[in-house]
Amino acid sequence: MHQISKGLQVLSQQRIIHRNLKPDNIMLDLSGPVPVVKITSLTWCYILEEDAACHEPGCGNLLYRAPERYARDQNYPYGSEGPDDRPEYGTAADVFATGLIFNQMVKSDWVLRHVRCESDLHDLYLQGNFE
Numbered sequence: 001m002h003q004i005s006k007g008l009q010v011l012s013q014q015r016i017i018h019r020n021l022k023p024d025n026i027m028l029d030l031s032g033p034v035p036v037v038k039i040t041s042l043t044w045c046y047i048l049e050e051d052a053a054c055h056e057p058g059c060g061n062l063l064y065r066a067p068e069r070y071a072r073d074q075n076y077p078y079g080s081e082g083p084d085d086r087p088e089y090g091t092a093a094d095v096f097a098t099g100l101i102f103n104q105m106v107k108s109d110w111v112l113r114h115v116r117c118e119s120d121l122h123d124l125y126l127q128g129n130f131e
Helices: 002-013 067-075 092-106 118-126
Strands: 026-029 036-039
Touching: 002 036, 002 092, 067 092
Parallel strands: none
Antiparallel strands: 026 036
16 A cells, blocks of 8 residues: 555656546556556546646546545536536545555455445445445
8 A cells, every 4th residue: 555655646746636546457566576566557647737626527437436526427417517617626536546445455345345336326425325
């Protein structure tokens, strides 16, 4: 987790939101004397402008999206309103995804085990229904 956090720190310092963090995009390089964790798949990354946030529509794996990204997608479908009218998200969305990855690594009973569709995530995140 330390190396993943350091990788996210580098991305954040460059004002880059990965937007698709999930276990499949975390690789372990065993070719050297010390194992190195690498964050891969920057296909959906977004580079923030100075003092700006991202308004882009949803992308990446639904299960690892931060609640603010999911709420934006539910309330403001792509093309429905101008970007200034939509809620914003930033690099904190990647921190949320990292927390879910950590939870999945250390717990046998993963917090999103019952999620089957977007409405399940709506209940979980927006209504606080973690039952």
